[in-house]
Amino acid sequence: MSYGDHLVLDDIDLEVPRGQVVALLGPNGAGKTTTVEVLEGFRQPSAGQVTVLGETPATAPEAWRARVGIVLQSWRDHATWRVRDLIEVVGAYYAPYSTSQTPRPWDTAELLARVGLAEQTGQRVDRLSGGQRRRLDVAVGLVGRPELLFLDEPTTGLDPAGRRDIHDLVADLADLDTTILLTTHDLTEAEKVADRLLILAGGHIVADGTPDALRLALSRSSEVTLRDLETGEVTVHADPDPTAYLRQVLTARAGEVEVVEVRAASLEDVYLDIVRRAESPGDHVPHDPPALEALT
Amino acid sequence: MSPVPVPAAVLRAATRQARISLVRKYTSAAGITTVAVSLVLLVVLWLLRDIDLGSAAVGLGGYVVTGFLAFGVVSAAVIGVAGELQTERDDGTLLRAKAVPHGMTGHLVAKVLQAPVDALIPVLPAVLGAALFLPGTTPRDVGGWLLLLLVLLLGVVAMLPWGAVLGSVFRSMLGLVWAMIALYAYAAVSGLFYPVAGWPVWLQWIAQAGPLYWIGAAVRAVALPDSAAAVEIGGEFRLGVALAVLAGWAVVGLLLAPVLLRRVVRRQSGSTVQAARERVLATGF
Structure with a gap:
């Protein structure tokens, strides 16, 4: 996928099974938004093949739209409408696609209660707080009972209680076999709600695996912190074999080291390390993501 | 549960969308x-009622009533739609419509x-007010009022x-301000508020080239007394020609508007809405 001569996505090979919750992570400019917009059908890929729920998103029929829900973080529409009106009008478009297995749209009162807006049904949209507005966006994305839901940073601007509600909602939807692709910068959130993490950097998938697999992969690399006895200088070194590294350091600098601290790398350490290596010029950027699944 | 037919569902949603939008707008x-x-404006018209236009048996107030009516239609269809389109593109309304099944069709119907x-x-x-206080400036019977309604509807569709x-x-809003100024200038040379019959012939042709002149001419033909035709081009109301021209522009409008709107919407995505948000935060418009 490219914009003019600028290659934005390259060699993305991704298959998501039904019911999986996938978190797409990556630094700004990594290609997350482009990836999601191609999958949503809002952007035509310049090359390659994309199939979502059996259709090519950019040319998919309206019936396909009824199976997909989208929650963006930048919506500020229908500001003067009442919450109930927005849900009901948007929901009405899904009525032709109702089936006995999947009744559409979702009942407004039930849906609003589910996202924690039961008290705000008659309130104007522009009078909702930031967190309430996010909940409303999620409700609009869910009103058609989607089989596949795109969530763009769903908890941005939410307080801890709001975040927990959204996380619980994602878990509920996953239980209902809804496939969810969420983008987030919050690694804790990704680890908590996702079955699978995808790290995108420089237009490539540089890591793909379960949170446990990623953590395990990361734990192979530990972080060693040393503080020099005389100078107080702190040295941090990541190494897959911290024991050997420490033996080497202590042999060479016997009596000079005051503090030794060894800890397993956190998910954030691993993420930053992967992204740094992927983005550093000259470093090898693996086009094939590490086989993290094999580590579980 | 039996599914609702698509056209019925879209029409129902679009009707409700239009109703809510209008109620929210006119209660704000x-x-x-x-x-x-x-x-x-009614007060202004009252003050202008006795200023006549030479040979026409109608005051300037009457001419301005019809001009105001015609320009109201033009303004709502052009500036109103352009402004809403710009706002809806920036705030994500269009993207929302694009994200739901038949949402864009419903949005267009609305x-x-x-x-x-x-x-x-x-x-x-x-x-x-004009009907009550300025006799001779509005239609005299039900048929005339219905004809006026038809003219206004054609005018709206022609200008969409x-x-x-x-x-x-x-x-951006700044661009729209320039567009508004251009539209006012165009209205000024289209004879909406003042007869163009006395103007140079070449200017009369320019006026008649667009739909604005014909909207004004049709409204005047329906609303003003026959004697007011004296200040029209050729000294007569050409209602048939005006309706035909407007119908032609309306057909063009109905064919073009969906294409243009879909073209605008095609470029919409989360990143364009986000970019618009950042632009508004940075520049204020």
């Missing part, structure tokens, strides 16, 4: 102000339903693509 301070301006009402509500107080073009070309 901005909407009420729009209607209040019409009342102010706009077509909304535009005539949106055009008529602001001018309604002035028209009703102009709004869609401006809304898609200008991506």
